[in-house]
Amino acid sequence: MENGDFIKGSMGFILLSTLLDGDKYGYEITKTVHSLTAGRVQLKEGSLYPALHKLEKKGLVEGYWAEAEPGRPGRKYYRITEEGRKAAAAEQENWRLYIDVLGRFIYGNT
DSSP: OOOSHHHHHHHHHHHHHHHTTSOEEHHHHHHHHHHHTTTSOOOOHHHHHHHHHHHHHTTSEEEEEEOOSTTSOOEEEEEEOHHHHHHHHHHHHHHHHHHHHHHHHHHOOO
């Protein structure tokens, strides 16, 4: 799947959702998204980090530096805030409604 408007419009929700189960650094986030989408979505650094910084500015995620293995540089990890959890839950509900509505057109009015 191309990272078109769908991904751009959903990037915040995708990132918040990947952080719901724990803190991650950028590469871990890309691998999680890749795995959850069976390889159909591949986040690029050029879109990942600006989106994370935007979420930081909104107070939905927090970044922090942690030491890596000896001899390796530290990594910046991201964690979802309580406000981020609320935003993810609200967005999840919006997506459920959206999927339900579109599903009626795709699968019929059942």
